[in-house]
Amino acid sequence: MTAAPATDPTADPADSALVRAARRLPVERTPVWFMRQAGRSLPEYREVRQGVAMLDSCMRPDLVAEITMQPVRRHGVDAAIFFSDIVVPLKAVGVDLDIVPGVGPVVAEPVRRWADLDRIPELTPEHVPYITEAVRLLVAELGPTPLIGFAGAPFTLASYLVEGGPSKNHEHTKALMHGDPALWEALCGRLAQISGAFLRVQALAGASVVQLFDSWVGALQRSDYSRFVLPHSRTALAAVADLDVPRIHFGVGTGELLALMGSAGADVVGVDYRVELTDAVERLGPGFAVQGNLDPALLFAPWEPLAARVEEIVRAGRSAPGHIFNLGHGVLPSTDPDVLTRVVEHVHAISSQ
Numbered sequence: 001m002t003a004a005p006a007t008d009p010t011a012d013p014a015d016s017a018l019v020r021a022a023r024r025l026p027v028e029r030t031p032v033w034f035m036r037q038a039g040r041s042l043p044e045y046r047e048v049r050q051g052v053a054m055l056d057s058c059m060r061p062d063l064v065a066e067i068t069m070q071p072v073r074r075h076g077v078d079a080a081i082f083f084s085d086i087v088v089p090l091k092a093v094g095v096d097l098d099i100v101p102g103v104g105p106v107v108a109e110p111v112r113r114w115a116d117l118d119r120i121p122e123l124t125p126e127h128v129p130y131i132t133e134a135v136r137l138l139v140a141e142l143g144p145t146p147l148i149g150f151a152g153a154p155f156t157l158a159s160y161l162v163e164g165g166p167s168k169n170h171e172h173t174k175a176l177m178h179g180d181p182a183l184w185e186a187l188c189g190r191l192a193q194i195s196g197a198f199l200r201v202q203a204l205a206g207a208s209v210v211q212l213f214d215s216w217v218g219a220l221q222r223s224d225y226s227r228f229v230l231p232h233s234r235t236a237l238a239a240v241a242d243l244d245v246p247r248i249h250f251g252v253g254t255g256e257l258l259a260l261m262g263s264a265g266a267d268v269v270g271v272d273y274r275v276e277l278t279d280a281v282e283r284l285g286p287g288f289a290v291q292g293n294l295d296p297a298l299l300f301a302p303w304e305p306l307a308a309r310v311e312e313i314v315r316a317g318r319s320a321p322g323h324i325f326n327l328g329h330g331v332l333p334s335t336d337p338d339v340l341t342r343v344v345e346h347v348h349a350i351s352s353q
């Protein structure tokens, strides 16, 4: 059976190229989407966000649906990624935090002691009715195009909570991990519940795929990752294991961790741009689809070398049983959106030959 063409408005997103690639089934052409495809690179995004704070926009289903659709309409990507943020579920359970423009998530009172855990209750679907509503709106509007739901993984969420904001060195996080392993376990256990429940809400409302972002986990060495992080990422991913949605797991700077990340339970491992895709496939071992991994900075290079790199990545992707073309991290805000559209067209053209 081959996938129905994406132009058939009645086709099931579960038969889309993206879902098929994630399941390691044959596809007619390589599916492509971009992390951070919705956002500041698009003038239509900047326009609708005017005067609306980031977190407020994530709680308005009409706005979430519009922003999620923008890159699908403009670029013809093979998937939509739900417009939200990894800290939305933390805000939803009552953690006092904000997303500061140009900075990122900032937490009012960092989490460093046992008593601080009381401020992070478990997430239930009743905390996030606007997520269910926005996913439902989107699934109806997207038709055959799959929607990717997502959550932040326990380590990356813990880093924001423990540091109090974005961090280069994650020193307070590592100090807590090693200084009070029992508190670290309790914190990450709580965060794994929140992450998993947030993924589950999106999948139950109709998302076709989920991605667990462990963006900053590349800061760890393998032994710390195995002991302090992997079990919690596994718990988060296991929360949707009984639902029929493929799972993607991604982090930045994870060359050393890829094989371990593969054991967290995902079908697809997202590969950072620093690692050759063929090396990633070798490190993961058989059975995994891969996602990636164009360097987002190369979108600023002239077309010729950029196109050559896109071709290399599509070729390298054939060494895996499934490949989803993406960047090796998110779209940079000053990226020319026309270049992204051209990359989508190029991936489709060269992979369908």
Ligand code: CP3
Pocket (backbone or CB within 6 Å): 034, 035, 036, 037, 038, 039, 040, 054, 081, 082, 083, 084, 085, 086, 087, 099, 100, 101, 102, 103, 104, 105, 150, 156, 213, 215, 330
């Ligand atoms: O298009 C998409 O990818 C969907 C939307 C999305 C956002 N955040 C919207 C957003 C996704 C998937 C995320 C996940 C996210 N948020 C991650 C994991 C992915 C990654 O990039 O590694 C992380 C680490 C965060 C935390 C966070 N939130 C950061 C680092 C920032 C950027 C700060 C800045 O202003 O440069 C945010 C804010 C944020 N999340 C923006 C967007 C579009 C920018 C805010 C704005 O437009 O006002």
